[in-house]
Amino acid sequence: MKPTTSRGIAIAAILALLVVTLVSCVAFPHDGGHGPEANVPGAWALTSGEDGAVALTLGNYAWSFMDGSERRVEELRQIDPQKRRVDELAQVSVAEEPTITVLFDERPLWAYARSWDEEELAVGSTTDSSLFWRLRTPLDTxxxxxxxxxxxxxxxxxxxxxxxGRRYAISTIYERGFxxxxxxxxxxTVQK
Structure with missing residues (x-):
């Protein structure tokens, strides 16, 4: 066989695979959705002396819901709050130390707040020492x-x-019957 014939057969085979793939994508029915969504409730921060509420960034969660007669649980395990970039977070701006009230779309059984210093988090994210990286897991824990x-x-x-100048994580627990x-x-995060 001549090299040009082999090349022609290879090109024809590739085109045939592309056509079969394209036809299967168009012709076969698709399940467009994942079924009912979990509808995870949001939370809002109100600061003393301010009129508007800020929608908080959703972090890790485990949320159960009913899909017809079947119980389903949706879990989202994201990066831990202290490891996220500041620009990914809801920003609450204040002029002085405010009192913050967090309101929830659905009433939790229990809620509490934890915090981290943003400057310390920024220093930790730029540390490139090999010793630091070996110790990072125990330090992070x-x-x-x-x-x-x-x-x-x-x-x-x-x-x-x-x-x-501090980052806050609000942890909640909900009771959902089943x-x-x-x-x-x-x-x-709270910024000046």
């Missing part, structure tokens, strides 16, 4: 909890005094 922010959870709302441990985390 220790620092991942954050500092507890003294808060009050009353009448379905969480209230606490915030500090500018699953008593639905968890949602909301994340935001």
């Amino acid at each position: 220790v620092s991942s909890v954050g500092d507890e922010a003294p808060s009050t959870f009353e009448d379905g709302a969480l209230t606490f005094d915030a500090e500018p 699953s008593g441990n639905d968890r949602i985390e909301y994340v935001f």
